[in-house]
Amino acid sequence: MGAMTGGLVGLTIGFIFGSFAVITRGAGPKGFLPSISTYMLSSGATFAFFMSIGSVIRTDGLTMREWAEMQVREGRAVGMTAVGAAAASGVGANPVMKEWAERRRRAIEER
Numbered sequence: 001m002g003a004m005t006g007g008l009v010g011l012t013i014g015f016i017f018g019s020f021a022v023i024t025r026g027a028g029p030k031g032f033l034p035s036i037s038t039y040m041l042s043s044g045a046t047f048a049f050f051m052s053i054g055s056v057i058r059t060d061g062l063t064m065r066e067w068a069e070m071q072v073r074e075g076r077a078v079g080m081t082a083v084g085a086a087a088a089s090g091v092g093a094n095p096v097m098k099e100w101a102e103r104r105r106r107a108i109e110e111r
Helices: 002-025 032-059 064-073 082-089 095-110
Strands: none
Touching: 002 032
16 A cells, blocks of 8 residues: 555656656657656655655554454543543453542532
8 A cells, every 4th residue: 555655656756756856857869758757657666665664664563443342442532531430440440540430420429
């Protein structure tokens, strides 16, 4: 995915800079189309290479499902209440979160 995105961005940038170079300095001995295509291919290959490396580094790790399960298990899920987080944590839960949930439960019972 990163290589494809990088390649397309590189081709576009190569077209823009290649066209600018041909317009300002002339096409040269190769002509208009070969000059622009050289810019496009070199730029596209460079962008594709670096974007593919970046996407491999970025996606190396947990899947979204594994990450979400870990967040719920550790009580750090977005939108999760502290009581729900403490209950979801179970054994080995954060002691501060357990204490806070217990105090909240007692305060609600006293009302």
